[in-house]
Amino acid sequence: xxxxxxxxxxxxxxxxxxxxxxxxxxxxxxxxxxxxxxxxxxxxxxxxxxxxxxxxxxxxxxxxxxxxxxxxxxxxxxxxxxxxxxxxxxxxxxxxxxxxxxxxxxxxxxxxxxxxxxxxxxxxxxxxxxxxxxxxxxxxxxxxxxxxxxxxxxxxxxxxxxxxxxxxxxxxxxxxxxxxxxxxxxxxxxxxxxxxxxxxxxxxxxxxxxxxxxxx
Amino acid sequence: xxxxxxxxxxxxxxxxxxxxxxxxxxxxxxxxxxxxxxxxxxxxxxxxxxxxxxxxxxxxxxxxxxxxxxxxxxxxxxxxxxxxxxxxxxxxxxxxxxxxxxxxxxxxxxxxxxxxxxxxxxxxxxxxxxxxxxxxxxxxxxxxxxxxxxxxxxxxxxxxxxxxxxxxxxxxxxxxxxxxxxxxxxxxxxxxxxxxxxxxxxxxxxxxxxxxxxx
Numbered sequence: 057x058x059x060x061x062x063x064x065x066x067x068x069x070x071x072x073x074x075x076x077x078x079x080x081x082x083x084x085x086x087x088x089x090x091x092x093x094x095x096x097x098x099x100x101x102x103x104x105x106x107x108x109x110x111x112x113x114x115x116x117x118x119x120x121x122x123x124x125x126x127x128x129x130x131x132x133x134x135x136x137x138x139x140x141x142x143x144x145x146x147x148x149x150x151x152x153x154x155x156x157x158x159x160x161x162x163x164x165x166x167x168x169x170x171x172x173x174x175x176x177x178x179x180x181x182x183x184x185x186x187x188x189x190x191x192x193x194x195x196x197x198x199x200x201x202x203x204x205x206x207x208x209x210x211x212x213x214x215x216x217x218x219x220x221x222x223x224x225x226x227x228x229x230x231x232x233x234x235x236x237x238x239x240x241x242x243x244x245x246x247x248x249x250x251x252x253x254x255x256x257x258x259x260x261x262x263x264x265x266x267x268x269x270x271x272x
Numbered sequence: 273x274x275x276x277x278x279x280x281x282x283x284x285x286x287x288x289x290x291x292x293x294x295x296x297x298x299x300x301x302x303x304x305x306x307x308x309x310x311x312x313x314x315x316x317x318x319x320x321x322x323x324x325x326x327x328x329x330x331x332x333x334x335x336x337x338x339x340x341x342x343x344x345x346x347x348x349x350x351x352x353x354x355x356x357x358x359x360x361x362x363x364x365x366x367x368x369x370x371x372x373x374x375x376x377x378x379x380x381x382x383x384x385x386x387x388x389x390x391x392x393x394x395x396x397x398x399x400x401x402x403x404x405x406x407x408x409x410x411x412x413x414x415x416x417x418x419x420x421x422x423x424x425x426x427x428x429x430x431x432x433x434x435x436x437x438x439x440x441x442x443x444x445x446x447x448x449x450x451x452x453x454x455x456x457x458x459x460x461x462x463x464x465x466x467x468x469x470x471x472x473x474x475x476x477x478x479x480x481x482x483x484x485x486x487x
Contacts, residue, residue, distance in 0.1 A: 102370065103296040103440045119299065120427065120441035125350070126297030126326075137439045139446050139474075140296070140322070141378050144371030148391060178358070178367070179349025180323075181397075186371035189391045219394025 057272075059228030062245055063197050065090045065272040066226045067156055070195060071097050075153040076146070078102060078187060081125060083197045084156040100152060102183045104143050107135025124183070147183065148190035155191035157184060159198040159225070161212045164259035166221030166234035168196060169214035181217065188218035200227035206258040208232065208239065229253050231270060238262050243270045273433030273480045281456050281482050282308040288341075290318040290419040292377065292448040297323055297350070298330025300441030302425040302458040304484060306330065310337045318342040320419050322373065322444055324354035338362070344417065346370040369397060372414050374447055380418035381450025387414050422452030426475070429459035430466070433480035434473045442474070449475045456482045 064086035071077060071091055078100045079085050088110075091097050099108045101123050108123065109130035117128030131137075146152055161169040168188060171181040188194050198207055208225065224242075225232040230253045231243035240262040244253055246269055254261060282305060285291065291309075295301030309317075310333050319340045324347075325332035334340050335353045342364045348354040357363040368376070375387045388411035392398050402413040424445045427438035435457065437445060449455050457480050 101440065103299070104443050105440055118439070120438040122297070122299045122440050124296070126299055131439070137442060139437075140370070140374040140443045141447050144374055148371045148389065177349075178355070180345060180347035180367040181369050182323075182347040182349075183370040185369040185395065185397065186391045189389075189393075190371075215396045216394065218391075 059199060060086060062228050062270070062272060063226050066231065066270050067195055067197050069271070070224065071095065071154060073097070076100060076106065076151060078147065078152050078155040078191065080155070080157040080184070080187075082158040084158060087156055087197065100143070100146065101129065102143050102147065104138050104140060105131060105135060107132045109135075144183070144186055147186045150190055150192055152187070152191040154193045154195060155187040156195045156197050157187060159196040159207065161207055161209050161214050162196055162222060162225050163209050163212045164239045165237050166223075166239065167212055167219070168194075168217045168222050169212040170196075170217050172215055174215065184217050188222065189220055193224070194220075194222040196222050196225045198225070198227060200229040200253070201256045206256050209258045210260065229256070232261070240264065241267050243268055245270050246272070273477055273483055275483045275485050278304050278308045278458075278484045281305065281484055282312050282314070284454070285309065285314055285421055287314050288316040289314070289421060290320065292419040292422040292452055293319065293321040293331050294422070294424045294443065294445035294448050295321065295325070295330050296440065296443040298325040298332065300425050300437070300443050300445055301325070301330040302423045302456075303330065304458050305423045305456060306333050309334065309339065313337070313339070315339050316341045318419070320344045320377070320417065322346050322370065324348040324351035326350050327353050335363075342366075344368060344373070346373050372397075374444060376414050376417040377444070377447050377451045379416035381447065384416055386416050388412070389414055417451065419452045420454065422448040422455045424449045424455060424457045424475075426457055426459045428461050428463055428468050429457060429480075429483055430463050430468050430477075432465050433457070433477035433483055434465075434468050435459070435475035435480065436468045436472050437474055446475045449479050454481050455479055456484065458484045462486060
């Protein structure tokens with residue numbers, strides 16, 4: 057299975073009925089495809105909509121109905137539209153149940169860096185800092201390693217997104233949580249051994265006696 | 273409110289002015305006003321806009337024409353020209369978290385000195401800012417933001433200047449319409465008074481200084 061699909065399917069299992077959910081760009085966006093149809097989840101687009109739906113059929117797009125990247129979306133029955141102060145009031149005010157974001161690094165204490173690489177990539181933080189500061193649960197969806205280098209590090213070397221630790225990291229190899237503030241291996245991906253995870257993880261990982269395989 | 277042509281409106285903006293521009297990745301952006309800013313070559317602008325859009329669209333046109341000397345934004349990653357101009361130090365870009373960006377503008381429009389936000393505490397964003405504890409929790413003091421001009425785009429404007437917006441093209445427009453000395457509006461549709469019901473007016477007419485006429 058495609059690594060991104062493994063991540064998206066596993067993250068989708070974290071969503072509960074009635075949740076207000078904000079998905080970041082990249083792998084997080086894929087999560088919406090794997091939410092069971094009987095689960096009622098509200099997706100927020102930070103540019104001012106709750107109730108985002110799939111890309112409209114050819115020729116049905118409207119210039120005033122877009123996602124945060126400016127791409128056409130649709131609105132589901134029951135959707136609502138609002139300005140950016142309201143949108144970020146929802147985010148910062150703790151009204152968003154789950155946010156799923158991409159990451160560049162997550163450290164042993166759950167701190168996330170995902171908005172800049174000094175001197176190389178300075179796109180701006182957009183809504184990421186508010187989402188990590190304010191959402192009830194923060195889930196990072198990312199590849200475990202990039203170009204052979206672990207993205208789960210002892211300490212972030214890139215600028216932090218927030219001083220608040222994330223709740224869960226889902227990668228193509230593992231699910232990692234932070235009980236007692238320590239990175240802990242909660243699950244391994246299908247066909248991946250604990251040893252294989254440890255070999256590509258820079259951060260010290262707590263390994264419980266039983267580490268189940270991800271159910272996706 | 274006064275109805276004027278786009279040429280007259282932009283002629284009021286001096287070179288070096290500060291302008292807030294509504295829109296999110298150019299969705300809900302007053303394109304006609306920006307085209308005219310480019311045509312009249314208003315240089316040295318301080319631009320306050322969520323993002324730099326993409327080349328050829330929205331405020332991206334201002335970067336194509338090298339008219340911006342300073343920008344306050346939340347994200348410029350989808351406009352390579354804005355990034356190049358920043359890295360070449362032709363444009364001074366201040367990157368702000370999006371929730372902080374909109375609250376600073378809201379504060380500017382509502383007579384507040386600023387806001388206290390937890391966003392950015394313990395990050396690069398906190399550098400040089402006052403940190404204030406309230407009930408044991410740390411917040412950053414983020415100061416209010418205003419501009420000389422707000423360039424706003426609405427879906428509906430009536431003859432008095434009452435405004436209503438459509439879906440995700442609302443974004444920063446109604447907030448910016450509160451936070452500038454002069455508010456200039458373009459609308460998809462100009463309609464008779466009464467077409468926008470009082471409950472559906474988002475920006476009340478007295479906030480609008482100039483409405484750009486059709487044609």
